[in-house]
Amino acid sequence: EIVLTQSPGTLSLSPGERATLSCRASQGVSRSKLAWYQQKPGQAHRLLIYGASSRAIGIPDRFSGSGSGTDFTLTISRLEPEDFAVYYCQQYSSSPLTFGGGTKVEIK
């Protein structure tokens, strides 16, 4: 099983600042089969990034993903008020599919 470790657990930032979220895998994620999701209270989860760096339909270009192998990053270039949420990474290269523990981005 591929274990995903996200850091930091909580990120306290102000609107307009840059957010950098990390996701580290216990073993290589083949063909960069890694996704990022956003979770907000009362809303359905939203797919942001798949294939480590491809933005899903309708996702603003302030969201970007990078990385390969065991180290992946989600960057939000300039935080908007609606971006304060919890973010999860997920690998889909092997069974069982696994998620990271999440990073909460909160308003400072």
Next chain:
Amino acid sequence: QVQLVQSGAEVKKPESSVKVSCKTSGGSFSNYVISWVRQAPGQGLEWVGGIVPIFDVTNYAQQFQGRVSITADKSTSTAYMELSSLRSEDTAVYYCARGLDPQTIFGPMGYWGQGTLVTVSS
């Protein structure tokens, strides 16, 4: 657009079973995996398993093997997750999600349901 609507909250006794439904609309149902993911109170996301309806192929997380059954009714575009021998640790919100890539269980989850709270309590 693709929408997934789940059945309502359930309260169950230990050792009983629960069956949660997920009705999809918009887009193809049979060609895309329906995955089930759960989230215990205050915890992260945990994959339960998935089904690709066109092949009727399922894949389950090992910790649920023998206790979970995921099925799909192509005539109503509805997927089901049944979990048996419930224990208190199964208390969680259960989400269904439709895959982004056709005909594979192993892919990103492009569309999510609103979640169904299952509470296991005596």
